[in-house]
Amino acid sequence: MHRRVRNRIILFIVLVLINLALTLSIPPDVSVLRRYNLEPSQILLLKLIVTLPLIAIWLLALYGFVTVYRYASSIRKHKDGNAFLSISTGLGVLAFGLPLQSISVSFLDYMGRTRPAFEPASTIISNYIALGIILTSFYILHKGALQLNQNLKVKEPSTRSLQWQVVFGLFSLLYVYLVFHNPARSHPTEQVAQAAYYLPDWLIFTTVVLPYIAVWYLGIQSAYNIYLYQQRVKGILYKQALRFIASGIVGVVAASMLVRFIASQTTYLSSIGLRAVLLLIYMLLISVSIGYIFIASGARRLHKMENV
């Protein structure tokens, strides 16, 4: 196996093991035990029920990234090689970001619980880490997807561009509405023990909402550009393979957006039962894993075209 790929896999596994160790060793949140009427042993079982499938999803994300990276490396000397290298890097940042974010959330959440004065800072830092990871990932992904279409030298029809921009605009407005109608956004409430942001509205708008809108714009543009490239490029078998990658990236981008939507609704989450929360988590995890499976499937087919 290529040395760089092997090193990345080793690093990823180390991150997964660190996360597993933290998950199992950090004492449970007493307020969660009380809210859902659970024993500490039940919380441990719950953690495993959530964490093990989560690790499976992370490993699928790693597989998706490694497969695209292998393909991109094999064509790096060609004009589409650079574009696919950027796409694989973007997917890699997202994949590595999954365990990294989980480690930071576990650690910061524990710090916040045991040192209440630190809770606002831990929430703010967690939010910005999540934003930083997804912004970096989608920016690089967008760069690669744009380059693919530039290689084809085809201009996008302006009407189609306007349509999706309108849809995106409406979606962004909905997100802004949901964020600022969350009563627990800046301070905890009676129903919600932890605020979503611990920031004043103007900081929420400028440093959270606007960047997330930019992130989704980049994500949707990436997915759309890859879809356009797949539509316009020559090659029946090549297009079939790309369809998998395009669909996978759409799935991963959509799931990432949903996660942020849901995270902004702390009041709603606190009012629904444990089963519903778990169901929501699993649905998102399944959509992310399906996305990465599609990406890996498409990249494997493209890689085969470079090796037979």
Added chain:
Amino acid sequence: MLAEKKLYEAIIKITEDYLGPAGQRFIDRQINDHLQKEPGKLNKQELERLSEWARLAFALLTNDQTLLEEYSKRLERLKVSGTAE
């Protein structure tokens, strides 16, 4: 020399209809690996051997027999006409 170049370009053109940007790399690899020649320096006699290798390699990429037969027929027609249609 010009005829060889035209033949090479014709093969690329046909293959790109199926493999897109990977088409030229696919054909260059068959020429390098199986004919031990520089791409672009192919004559009509070597075209038959290349067609066989390209067909075999193409069959590894798809289970679609219709597509495989179509590709094979187009390479066959190239042997006769000397141009991609």
